[in-house]
Amino acid sequence: MNNWIKRGEKVVMKTYSQFPLVYKEGNGVVVKDDTGKEYIDFVSGIAVNCLGYNNKKYNTAVINQFSKFNHCSNLYWNKPSIEVAEILTKNSDLDKVFYCNSGAESNEAAIKLARKYAKKFKNEECVEIISMKQSFHGRTIAAITATGQTKYQKGLSPLLPGIKYAEFNNFESVEKLVTKKTCAVIIEPIQGEGGIIPAEKEFLQNVRKLCSKENIVLVFDEVQCGVGRTGELFAYQYYDVVPDIVTLAKGLGAGLPIGAMLAKDKIANGFEPGDHASTFGGNPVVCSGSKVVLNELLNNGLLQHIKEVGKYLNDNLKKLQLNHSCITNVRGIGLMQGIEINCNIKDIVTNAMKNGLLIVGAGNNVIRFVPPLIITKDEINKAITILDDLL
Numbered sequence: 597m598n599n600w601i602k603r604g605e606k607v608v609m610k611t612y613s614q615f616p617l618v619y620k621e622g623n624g625v626v627v628k629d630d631t632g633k634e635y636i637d638f639v640s641g642i643a644v645n646c647l648g649y650n651n652k653k654y655n656t657a658v659i660n661q662f663s664k665f666n667h668c669s670n671l672y673w674n675k676p677s678i679e680v681a682e683i684l685t686k687n688s689d690l691d692k693v694f695y696c697n698s699g700a701e702s703n704e705a706a707i708k709l710a711r712k713y714a715k716k717f718k719n720e721e722c723v724e725i726i727s728m729k730q731s732f733h734g735r736t737i738a739a740i741t742a743t744g745q746t747k748y749q750k751g752l753s754p755l756l757p758g759i760k761y762a763e764f765n766n767f768e769s770v771e772k773l774v775t776k777k778t779c780a781v782i783i784e785p786i787q788g789e790g791g792i793i794p795a796e797k798e799f800l801q802n803v804r805k806l807c808s809k810e811n812i813v814l815v816f817d818e819v820q821c822g823v824g825r826t827g828e829l830f831a832y833q834y835y836d837v838v839p840d841i842v843t844l845a846k847g848l849g850a851g852l853p854i855g856a857m858l859a860k861d862k863i864a865n866g867f868e869p870g871d872h873a874s875t876f877g878g879n880p881v882v883c884s885g886s887k888v889v890l891n892e893l894l895n896n897g898l899l900q901h902i903k904e905v906g907k908y909l910n911d912n913l914k915k916l917q918l919n920h921s922c923i924t925n926v927r928g929i930g931l932m933q934g935i936e937i938n939c940n941i942k943d944i945v946t947n948a949m950k951n952g953l954l955i956v957g958a959g960n961n962v963i964r965f966v967p968p969l970i971i972t973k974d975e976i977n978k979a980i981t982i983l984d985d986l987l
């Protein structure tokens with residue numbers, strides 16, 4: 597066994613089943629391990645490294661800010677966090693940003709804000725949250741309770757009271773759960789961990805109408821599907837259904853930790869100074885990197901590129917399906933694609949790794965493709981060839 601893995605297993609808490617691969621370095625969409633072996637990366641740190649590795653503009657921005665000051669707390673202002681909030685609000689229907697450090701924290705913030713808003717502007721009893729089955733919202737107690745998969749909740753009871761679960765893409769099942777006490781509905785526009793399942797537009801439209809009618813806060817968790825992955829800056833823009841709160845993380849930092857909760861002014865008024873906080877939220881170094889990500893997406897053609905190569909990836913996965921009966925479905929939007937398969941996923945992921953391709957499972961029977969957003973058609977061809985051979 598690799599000596600580093602031996603050392604890691606002794607001292608790092610076993611919360612992951614890790615693959616026997618120790619990262620050494622990366623360049624573009626290619627990762628090298630500590631033996632020098634190269635891999636095309638279709639995982640990108642689970643939809644995080646959206647600019648790939650060693651991106652010069654990103655590195656320069658981060659290093660420049662790092663050498664000025666790397667933290668100042670939210671007792672004071674820092675310019676990069678203001679600039680990123682300006683870009684996010686200018687290019688969305690949301691008005692205010694709260695910064696934190698991860699996806700779970702951004703959902704935690706959304707749940708707190710929705711409850712604060714409802715208690716302040718509706719009534720004290722208004723605390724219930726409707727989430728979707730098969731969803732994933734993170735690992736804090738509130739986020740794991742909102743996660744509609746019991747396997748993640750085992751051994752953690754008592755969970756947060758007041759969360760109910762509806763069927764994803766089934767409007768009637770959401771409608772049935774609404775009561776006078778409902779304060780929020782939380783939905784991933786494309787379920788990620790649940791198995792790359794895109795919402796149906798009509799479902800989101802109907803939930804939007806219902807939430808508007810009942811003054812219920814509609815939260816879209818775009819932690820995995822946001823920040824350009826669909827070919828639009830926000831996944832809600834792909835669907836043309838505007839939520840009241842959007843949560844982001846992962847790709848927004850492109851490898852450095854950040855979370856952001858965006859809300860409409862009306863909802864953001866639920867928070868007053870002191871109601872919520874995060875020591876590291878809006879860190880200037882991370883936000884300098886985020887500014888580069890947003891600039892690439894909005895001003896340097898990256899969104900258009902994602903639309904093109906996303907379709908190319910989907911087309912090629914469909915062609916692969918024609919040759920391999922174990923692929924039972926191909927689905928996804930932009931560079932968030934999945935194939936449903938009826939053979940052993942672990943074997944496929946392990947063999948792909950041996951053959952120089954990093955992929956990751958989602959749900960029970962799906963292989964997920966969430967490469968860096970800069971991936972080219974050539975690199976997609978290489979990955980498809982590896983998969984074709986091993987399937």
Ligand SMILES: Cc1ncc(COP(=O)(O)O)c(C=O)c1O
Pocket residue numbers: 642697698699700701703732733734735784788789817818819820821845846
């Ligand atoms: C949709 C969604 N929400 C929330 C999270 C949690 O994010 P984090 O691991 O940064 O807390 C994830 C992570 O996979 C996610 O996919």
